[in-house]
Amino acid sequence: MRIVSLAGGIGGARFLRGLKAAAPDAEITAIVNTGDDITLFGLRICPDLDTVMYTLGGGINEEQGWGRADESFTVKEELAAYEVEPQWFGLGDRDLATHIVRTQMLSAGYPLSQVTEALCARWRPGIRLLPMTDDRVETHVVISDDQGRRAIHFQEWWVRLRASVPAERFVLVGADTAKPAPGVLEAIHDADVVILPPSNPVVSIGTILQIAGVREALEAKTVVGVSPIIGGAPVRGMADACLAAIGVETSAQGVLELYGSALLDGWLVAEEDAGVALDGVVVEARPLLMTSLEAARDIAAAALDLARSLREKKEAARGAGTGRGSA
Amino acid sequence: MRIVSLAGGIGGARFLRGLKAAAPDAEITAIVNTGDDITLFGLRICPDLDTVMYTLGGGINEEQGWGRADESFTVKEELAAYEVEPQWFGLGDRDLATHIVRTQMLSAGYPLSQVTEALCARWRPGIRLLPMTDDRVETHVVISDDQGRRAIHFQEWWVRLRASVPAERFVLVGADTAKPAPGVLEAIHDADVVILPPSNPVVSIGTILQIAGVREALEAKTVVGVSPIIGGAPVRGMADACLAAIGVETSAQGVLELYGSALLDGWLVAEEDAGVALDGVVVEARPLLMTSLEAARDIAAAALDLARSLREKKEAARGAGTGRGSA
Numbered sequence: 001m002r003i004v005s006l007a008g009g010i011g012g013a014r015f016l017r018g019l020k021a022a023a024p025d026a027e028i029t030a031i032v033n034t035g036d037d038i039t040l041f042g043l044r045i046c047p048d049l050d051t052v053m054y055t056l057g058g059g060i061n062e063e064q065g066w067g068r069a070d071e072s073f074t075v076k077e078e079l080a081a082y083e084v085e086p087q088w089f090g091l092g093d094r095d096l097a098t099h100i101v102r103t104q105m106l107s108a109g110y111p112l113s114q115v116t117e118a119l120c121a122r123w124r125p126g127i128r129l130l131p132m133t134d135d136r137v138e139t140h141v142v143i144s145d146d147q148g149r150r151a152i153h154f155q156e157w158w159v160r161l162r163a164s165v166p167a168e169r170f171v172l173v174g175a176d177t178a179k180p181a182p183g184v185l186e187a188i189h190d191a192d193v194v195i196l197p198p199s200n201p202v203v204s205i206g207t208i209l210q211i212a213g214v215r216e217a218l219e220a221k222t223v224v225g226v227s228p229i230i231g232g233a234p235v236r237g238m239a240d241a242c243l244a245a246i247g248v249e250t251s252a253q254g255v256l257e258l259y260g261s262a263l264l265d266g267w268l269v270a271e272e273d274a275g276v277a278l279d280g281v282v283v284e285a286r287p288l289l290m291t292s293l294e295a296a297r298d299i300a301a302a303a304l305d306l307a308r309s310l311r312e313k314k315e316a317a318r319g320a321g322t323g324r325g326s327a
Numbered sequence: 328m329r330i331v332s333l334a335g336g337i338g339g340a341r342f343l344r345g346l347k348a349a350a351p352d353a354e355i356t357a358i359v360n361t362g363d364d365i366t367l368f369g370l371r372i373c374p375d376l377d378t379v380m381y382t383l384g385g386g387i388n389e390e391q392g393w394g395r396a397d398e399s400f401t402v403k404e405e406l407a408a409y410e411v412e413p414q415w416f417g418l419g420d421r422d423l424a425t426h427i428v429r430t431q432m433l434s435a436g437y438p439l440s441q442v443t444e445a446l447c448a449r450w451r452p453g454i455r456l457l458p459m460t461d462d463r464v465e466t467h468v469v470i471s472d473d474q475g476r477r478a479i480h481f482q483e484w485w486v487r488l489r490a491s492v493p494a495e496r497f498v499l500v501g502a503d504t505a506k507p508a509p510g511v512l513e514a515i516h517d518a519d520v521v522i523l524p525p526s527n528p529v530v531s532i533g534t535i536l537q538i539a540g541v542r543e544a545l546e547a548k549t550v551v552g553v554s555p556i557i558g559g560a561p562v563r564g565m566a567d568a569c570l571a572a573i574g575v576e577t578s579a580q581g582v583l584e585l586y587g588s589a590l591l592d593g594w595l596v597a598e599e600d601a602g603v604a605l606d607g608v609v610v611e612a613r614p615l616l617m618t619s620l621e622a623a624r625d626i627a628a629a630a631l632d633l634a635r636s637l638r639e640k641k642e643a644a645r646g647a648g649t650g651r652g653s654a
Contacts, residue, residue, distance in 0.1 A: 042369075042431040074399055078424030082449050084431075093420050097405030104369040104411075122409050 001026040003304070004191040004221075006132075008033045008204025009048045010065035011228060011236060011290070013055035015197030018296025020056065020126055022304055028127035029187040031214075033199070034112065035132075035139035035172060035207035038155045040089055041079065043099040044106055047155070048204065049116055049131060050098055057123025059094075065236075068094035088160040113181040130187065132208045135178035139203055141245075142168040154203060163238040167245035170203060175210045188217040193307035195300070196225035196264075198235055198288065201255045202242035215263065222311040224266035224303045225259055227252040230288055231272045252276045256283070265314075266306040268299070282310060328353040330631070331518040331548075333459075335360045335531025336375045337392035338555060338563060338617070340382035342524030345623025347383065347453055349631055355454035356514040358541075360526070361439065362459075362466035362499060362534035365482045367416055368406065370426040371433055374482070375531065376443055376458060377425055384450025386421075392563075395421035415487040440508040457514065459535045462505035466530055468572075469495040481530060490565040494572035497530060502537045515544040520634035522627070523552035523591075525562055525615065528582045529569035542590065549638035551593035551630045552586055554579040557615055558599045579603045583610070592641070593633040595626070609637060 003023060007016055007030045016030055033048045047066065054060040054068060061067045071092035080087050091099075098119060105115040111134035120129055139154035143165045151171055157163060188194065199205050209215045229252050234240055240250040248254045252273040256264070261280030269276050274285035284306055290296040330350060334343055334357045343357055360375045374393065381387040381395060388394045398419035407414050418426075425446060432442040438461035447456055466481035470492045478498055484490060515521065526532050536542045556579050561567055567577040575581045579600040583591070588607030596603050601612035611633055617623040 041427050042434055043427070072399065072401055072420075074420040075402065075424050075427070078421050079427065082424065082428050082446070084428055093399075093401040094405050096423075097402050097409065100368050100370070100402070100406065101409050101411055107369055119409070 001193075002187075002191050003028045003193055003195060004187050005030050005195045005197055006033075006199065006205050006208045007031070007048065007052055007197055008199030009036070009051040009237075010055075012048070012197045012199040012204065013052040013060070014065070014290050014296050015195075015199075015226065015300060016052060016127060017056055017293060018290065018298070019195065019197075019300035019304070021293060021297040022301035029130060029183075029191070030127055031130050031132050031184055031187065031208055033132060033204045033207050035137055035175075035203060036154055036158075037136075037138060038089075038153055040086065040091065041084070042103065043096070044103045045089075045091075045099050046102065046112070046116075046131070049129060050095065052129060053116075053120060053123045053125055056125030056127060057120075059123060066090075067092050071095065086156070086160070089155065090159070111181070113183065128183075128187070130183050131181050132184065132211050132214070133178040134181045135174060137172060137174040137178045137207070137211075139207060140171045140173055142171060144168065158238070163241035167241060169245055170242070172207060172210055175207075178211055180211050180213055184211075185213055185217050188214070188221060191221055193304065193311055194218055194221045194223040195303050195307060196223065196259070198226045198228035198290075200234075200237055200239045200242055201228060201258055202239065202246055202248075206246075206258075209263075219262050222265050222307050222314060223263055224268065224307040224310065225256075225264050226299060226303050227255055227267065227269045227273065227276075227288065229255055229273075230270040235289065253278075256281065265310045266303075268303055268306065282306065328520075329514075329518050330355045330520055330522060331514050332357050332522045332524055333360075333526065333532050333535045334358070334375065334379055334524055335526030336363070336378040336564075337382075339375070339524045339526040339531065340379040340387070341392070341617050341623050342522075342526075342553065342627060343379060343454060344383055344620060345617065345625070346522065346524075346627035346631070348620060348624040349628035356457060356510075356518070357454055358457050358459050358511055358514070358535055360459060360531045360534050362464055362502075362530060363481055363485075364463075364465060365416075365480055367413065367418065368411070369430065370423070371430045372416075372418075372426050373429065373439070373443075373458070376456060377422065379456060380443075380447060380450045380452055383452030383454060384447075386450060393417075394419050398422065413483070413487070416482065417486070438508070440510065455510075455514070457510050458508050459511065459538050459541070460505040461508045462501060464499060464501040464505045464534070464538075466534060467498045467500055469498060471495065485565070490568035494568060496572055497569070499534060499537055502534075505538055507538050507540055511538075512540055512544050515541070515548060518548055520631065520638055521545055521548045521550040522630050522634060523550065523586070525553045525555035525617075527561075527564055527566045527569055528555060528585055529566065529573055529575075533573075533585075536590075546589050549592050549634050549641060550590055551595065551634040551637065552583075552591050553626060553630050554582055554594065554596045554600065554603075554615065556582055556600075557597040562616065580605075583608065592637045593630075595630050595633065609633065 141157040270288040468484040579596040597615040
C-alpha cells in the first residue's frame with residue numbers, strides 16, 4: 001500500500017512513527033512543511049524535516065519532542081559569548097552538524113530534497129521524506145508590539161515570543177512562486193490513501209496546501225485527517241494562536257470546516273468531540289491522545305482503516321474493478 | 328613604542344605573549360599569516376589568527392598550543408556520523424563558534440581584517456591583530472604519492488599527512504594578486520622596530536613576505552629575527568620539512584641566509600648556534616627555548632633590546648635627531 005502523509009513538526013513526527021508501526025509494509029511518503037525553515041548564523045535550519053527525521057530515525061529528544069537526544073549546547077554558549085544574535089534559538093551541538101551538512105550541500109547546489117535524502121541515508125527513517133518544496137518559502141507573522149506593526153519570522157514568533165503576541169496574519173514569503181519538490185505531486189498521485197496527521201492546520205498543513213498543485217492533487221484522493229484539537233484545545237503546540245489569526249474557532253469542528261469537504265473524505269475526532277459533522281465527510285470519534293508509540297499507532301491505524309474503507313466505497317460507487325487494489 | 332611582529336601559529340603566538348609581557352606599554356601590531364586558512368564544511372577557518380587570538384586572549388589549550396581550552400568534539404563526531412569528509416581536521420565545538428561568526432561576517436561582506444577585529448572584541452588580546460591580507464591566499468603543497476603528483480592544501484599536508492610525504496614545492500595560490508590588509512603597510516611604516524618571532528620561516532613568515540609591498544616596507548625598518556631552529560632542529564613543528572622543500576638547510580645559519588641582510592638587522596640564535604654569521608646582520612646568542620611565559624618574555628625582551636640598539640645606531644649613522652624617539 002502507498003500512503004502519503006503531510007507533516008509538520010512534533011505532532012506530525014509522532015503520528016508518522018505510529019503510522020509506520022501501523023503499516024510496516026506500506027510505502028509511506030511524508031511531505032513535510034518547510035515554511036518554518038530559517039537561516040541562522042549562516043546555517044539553513046529545517047525544524048520540521050529534522051524533527052521527523054530524528055523521531056523516525058531514533059535520534060530525537062523524546063521528552064522535548066524536538067532536537068537531539070543527549071544534546072549539548074557548547075557552540076550556542078560560545079556564540080552568545082561573541083554576543084551574536086539571535087540567542088533565543090535552541091541550537092544544539094549534535095543538531096548543528098545536520099545544519100552544517102545541509103548548508104554545505106545547498107551551497108554546492110543540491111536542492112533541499114536531495115539534501116534531505118542524503119541526511120536520511122544516516123537516519124534511515126523507514127519512510128520517504130520530501131520537503132514540500134525545494135524553493136525558499138518562509139512563514140512570516142505580522143504582529144503589533146511596542147516596535148510597531150511588523151512582520152517577523154515564524155520562528156521568532158513561535159520560539160522567542162511563544163506566540164504570546166497575537167498574530168494578525170501569516171505571510172508565506174515565496175509561496176506564490178514555489179513549486180512542489182520533485183516527487184511530491186507524483187507521490188500524491190500514486191497514493192492509495194492520504195492521511196493528515198494532527199499537525200498545526202494553519203502553519204504546517206495549511207502551508208503545504210498553499211504550494212501550487214498540492215491541494216488539487218490531494219482533492220483527487222481519499223484523504224482522512226486527524227483532528228489536532230481535542231475538546232477546544234490544541235493537543236500540543238499553540239495551534240489556537242494560529243487559528244485565531246485566520247478567524248477559525250479552535251475546535252475539531254473549526255478545523256474540519258477549514259480543511260473542508262473538497263479536501264477531506266474522513267475526519268477523526270476525539271471521543272469528547274463526537275457530534276462534529278460536515279456534509280461529505282465521514283467523522284469518527286476515537287481516543288486521540290498520542291501518549292505513547294502504541295497510542296499513536298492505534299490512532300494511525302484508525303485513520304488508515306477509515307481511509308481504506310472510504311476509498312473502497314468511492315471505487316465501488318465509480319463501478320467495480322477500475323482502481324488499483326487497496327491492500 | 329610601536330612594535331610590529333609577523334606571526335604564524337603556535338610559536339608566533341607564544342612569542343607575542345612574551346613580547347606583550349616584555350613591553351606592556353608598547354603598541355604591538357601582529358601581522359598574521361593567512362596562507363594556512365581553509366574552508367571546511369562551508370566554514371572559513373583561520374588557524375594562525377585563531378591561535379594568536381586564543382593564546383593572547385586566554386582561551387588557548389595551553390598543552391596543545393592550538394584550539395580552545397576545555398574543548399569538546401561533539402559536532403566533529405556528528406559530522407563523521409554523516410560520513411562527510413574531511414575527518415582529519417580537529418574541529419572543536421568551542422572553536423567552531425569562531426568559524427561560524429567569521430563565516431557569517433565574511434558572507435555579509437566584511438573583510439577578514441574587520442572580522443578579526445570583531446572577534447578580538449571578545450578576546451581582547453591586548454595587541455592589534457591584522458591578517459596579512461583580506462584576499463584569499465592559500466598555501467598548497469605539491470607532493471608525489473600513490474595518487475601521483477598533485478597539489479594539496481597545506482592543512483592536509485600538515486595535519487593529515489603530518490608532513491610525512493616530502494613537499495616538492497609550495498604554491499601560494501592567490502598571492503600574486505593579493506593586497507596587504509588595510510593597516511599592514513601603515514603599521515610597518517609607523518613601527519619603531521620589527522620583530523620576526525620563531526615562526527616557520529617558509530610557510531608562515533615566508534608567506535607574509537610574499538604579499539605585495541610587505542618585504543619592501545620591512546627592509547626600510549630595523550628588523551630583528553629570532554631563529555626557529557636550534558642546533559639543527561626546529562624548536563617545534565615541522566619547519567625542517569618546509570625548509571627542505573625550498574632547498575634551505577635546517578639551521579640557524581640557513582634561515583638567516585634565507586631571510587638575508589636586506590631584511591634583517593639582527594638575528595637571535597640559541598647559545599649552541601653561536602658562530603652563525605652574515606655580513607650586515609648583528610647576531611646574538613641567547614637561550615631560545617620558550618618553555619614558559621617568562622622564557623618567552625625574556626627572549627622577546629632580548630630581541631627588542633637588540634632591535635632598539637640597532638635602530639639607535641642606524642639613526643646615529645644617518646645623523647642625529649631626525650627620527651622619532653625610540654622609547
